Amino acid sequence: MAAAIALLASTSAYAAGCEVTVGVVMELTGPAGKYGQAGAKSVEMAFRDLNEAGGINGCTLATDIRDSQSQGNIAVDAATQLVQVKHVPLLIGGIISSVSIPILTSVTAPANVVQISPAASSPTLTQLGKDGKTNGVFFRTIQSDALQGVAAAKYAIDLGFKKLAIIHVNNDFGVNLVAEFSKAYKALGGELISDTPYNEKQSSYAAEVTAALSSNPDALYLVSTPGDGATIARTWISQGGVQKFLLNDGMHSPDFVSSVGAQYLNEAYGTSSGTTNTASTDYFMKTYEAFSNIPPQSPAADRSYDAAAIAGLALAIAGPDNAAGLSKAVHDAVDPNGTPIFAGKDEFAKALALIKDKKPIKYEGVIGPIHFDEYGDVTGPFQLWRITDGKVVTVGEMKTDEVDKLKAQIK
Numbered sequence: 001m002a003a004a005i006a007l008l009a010s011t012s013a014y015a016a017g018c019e020v021t022v023g024v025v026m027e028l029t030g031p032a033g034k035y036g037q038a039g040a041k042s043v044e045m046a047f048r049d050l051n052e053a054g055g056i057n058g059c060t061l062a063t064d065i066r067d068s069q070s071q072g073n074i075a076v077d078a079a080t081q082l083v084q085v086k087h088v089p090l091l092i093g094g095i096i097s098s099v100s101i102p103i104l105t106s107v108t109a110p111a112n113v114v115q116i117s118p119a120a121s122s123p124t125l126t127q128l129g130k131d132g133k134t135n136g137v138f139f140r141t142i143q144s145d146a147l148q149g150v151a152a153a154k155y156a157i158d159l160g161f162k163k164l165a166i167i168h169v170n171n172d173f174g175v176n177l178v179a180e181f182s183k184a185y186k187a188l189g190g191e192l193i194s195d196t197p198y199n200e201k202q203s204s205y206a207a208e209v210t211a212a213l214s215s216n217p218d219a220l221y222l223v224s225t226p227g228d229g230a231t232i233a234r235t236w237i238s239q240g241g242v243q244k245f246l247l248n249d250g251m252h253s254p255d256f257v258s259s260v261g262a263q264y265l266n267e268a269y270g271t272s273s274g275t276t277n278t279a280s281t282d283y284f285m286k287t288y289e290a291f292s293n294i295p296p297q298s299p300a301a302d303r304s305y306d307a308a309a310i311a312g313l314a315l316a317i318a319g320p321d322n323a324a325g326l327s328k329a330v331h332d333a334v335d336p337n338g339t340p341i342f343a344g345k346d347e348f349a350k351a352l353a354l355i356k357d358k359k360p361i362k363y364e365g366v367i368g369p370i371h372f373d374e375y376g377d378v379t380g381p382f383q384l385w386r387i388t389d390g391k392v393v394t395v396g397e398m399k400t401d402e403v404d405k406l407k408a409q410i411k
Contacts, residue, residue: 018059020320022047022311023066023082025093025103030070031200031225034255035095039118039304040065041292043092046308046343048291053348056316068094070200072102079107089320090114090311095300097122097173100140104128109135114326116311118304121145121249121273122172123180129375136327139376141303141310141367143273145173148249149180150407151382151398152221152271156246157188159269161219164190164246165212167205167232168223170197177223177248187410193217200228209235219244219267226251230259237264249273250299252385252392262390274381274397275302276368280343284366287344297392306365309343310334313363316355334370338362379404 024043027036040063047061055061064086066078075094082088084107091108093115094100100120105128108115116139117125123146128134156164164185168174174197182192193215198208209232212220220236222229222245229251237243237260247256247270257265275281284305288296296302310333318329332338338360341351351361363370370378382403384396 019062020056020059020315021062021064021086021088022315023079023086023088023091024063025066025068025075025078025082025091025099027070027095027099028065028067030068031227032070032096032250034226034253034298035119035250035300036068036070038292038294038298038301039095041294042118042288042301042304043308045288045291046305047312049343049345050309050312050348052345054352056312057319059320061312061315064088068099070096070099072098075099076102076106079103083107083111083113088113089323090116090315090326092116092118092307092311095119095304097125098171101125101128101172104134104138108137109133112137112323114139114314114330116140116307116330118142118307119300121148122176124172124176126375126377134376136376139310139330139372141306141365141370141378143380143382144377145177146180147379147403147407148271148273148382149177150184150410151403152246152248153181153184153188153190154398154406155269155271155384156185156219156221157190159219159246161244161246162190163193163216163218164221165194165196165215165217166192166221166223167196167198167208167212169225169228170199174223181221184406184410198228198232202228205232205235206239208232209239209241212236213239213241217242219246221246222251223248224251226253226256226259230256233260233264243267246270252297252299254295254392257387257390257392262387265387265390268387270385272299272383272385273303273367274383275366276381278342278364278366278368279347280306280364280366281368283343302366305343306367306370309348309365310363310370313351313355313361316352331372333361333363334372335360335362336371340364
């Protein structure tokens with residue numbers, strides 16, 4: 001809790017003639033607390049780097065960080081304060097879809113305030129854009145679960161998991177990921193023998209595990225967060241469930257491994273939004289842990305840095321008082337025809353000089369080159385991993401074109 005409280009302080013260590021405050025709503029506590037704490041530190045680090053590079057049009061970047069407690073209604077209250085009372089020009093967050101979606105629909109879209117989510121992966125966000133309900137102000141630095149579901153289904157089949165039980169969190173993220181996975185998995189010849197949703201923060205998941213164990217699955221596909229996921233996995237094991245698991249991206253976590261016990265996870269596999277290494281990746285991997293005391297592989301850490309870097313560069317391009325031009329400036333920060341820019345003080349100084357001279361830039365992130373489509377979505381590869389001797393180890397990758405081709409074949 002002390003770490004969460006520490007994150008609430010503004011990052012205004014750099015004195016300047018003026019200050020531009022960006023709103024940040026992160027899941028610092030609750031089931032997604034580990035993600036939000038890592039994400040908030042990444043935002044602080046990116047803003048530190050931008051400030052040391054000279055700041056935004058002579059101004060220091062600062063944050064006003066609010067804890068959503070992993071709850072949509074609390075997130076909306078926090079975002080409303082930031083947008084309607086503090087009048088922040090841009091909002092970063094939330095980390096999870098069940099927080100990001102209500103912020104978007106209730107606060108940022110109606111107010112035409114740009115929102116960048118580092119890790120909200122629900123396909124609902126794409127659909128909101130297609131339905132004209134985002135006003136073009138929403139962006140995210142993670143691939144949609146419409147794609148992760150396909151990658152996970154192919155990985156399951158390749159692992160020989162032909163009969164699966166599913167236990168998943170009963171929110172927009174879990175429901176949509178499982179829907180996309182199920183469609184692809186069945187099309188590839190897999191059989192789903194049970195699909196059990198659960199509500200978060202229960203003291204026991206024995207009933208859900210009992211329901212999922214109704215047949216004899218090859219493995220359990222567990223779509224969860226590290227805290228609840230560990231409780232479910234331990235219950236599954238204690239009730240005699242097969243010790244073979246397929247896991248979602250949020251379970252790429254040392255906390256999950258230590259809570260369950262490495263000895264039970266030697267046949268645990270998972271998928272995550274992947275990265276294409278750039279100079280930004282190298283910089284982040286070498287620098288982040290010393291800044292944050294959090295491993296750089298933590299879910300949401302890398303893409304939160306990118307969300308903040310793009311936010312800061314967009315504010316430099318448009319100007320903090322140009323709300324109408326900020327959406328376009330987000331696209332301009334990753335202009336494919338611009339000069340490549342990477343993470344860190346020196347690279348940001350180069351970017352800010354180019355922006356001052358009205359020259360285009362192309363920020364290439366920690367997660368790789370970034371391009372936003374008309375709905376604020378990005379594409380990219382998916383990482384295939386497994387847990388070996390208590391460590392999460394990357395064992396392969398599904399490239400963007402492979403996922404797209406497979407998705408096109410599935411009706």
